[in-house]
Amino acid sequence: MRLTCGCCGDWYSGKQDTDHDRGFGLCPSCEKEQAEQNDAEWDKAIKLLADALGEKNREDFLVRPREEQIFIVDKAIKDGILTWKIGG
Numbered sequence: 773m774r775l776t777c778g779c780c781g782d783w784y785s786g787k788q789d790t791d792h793d794r795g796f797g798l799c800p801s802c803e804k805e806q807a808e809q810n811d812a813e814w815d816k817a818i819k820l821l822a823d824a825l826g827e828k829n830r831e832d833f834l835v836r837p838r839e840e841q842i843f844i845v846d847k848a849i850k851d852g853i854l855t856w857k858i859g860g
């Protein structure tokens with residue numbers, strides 16, 4: 773279906789998702805851009821948490837795979853240890 777991108781306002785064809793109002797969505801190029809921004813935000817948060825850790829824990833944290841680092845950061849945010857939000 774034809775949708776309006778809520779980010780750049782362009783028309784594009786895609787699927788309606790529940791995150792957006794009817795007729796609106798996120799076009800593929802904005803979606804890609806947002807994913808990259810989120811990635812950059814995760815990088816920042818990972819660094820933030822690493823900086824807050826003691827030396828031994830930091831080394832242990834930094835050698836983990838990125839998905840695991842994101843999981844830990846996400847948990848730290850949910851537990852209120854780390855205050856940070858995507859795009860904030």
Ligand SMILES: [Zn+2]
Binds near residue numbers: 777781800803
């Ligand atoms: Zn767009």
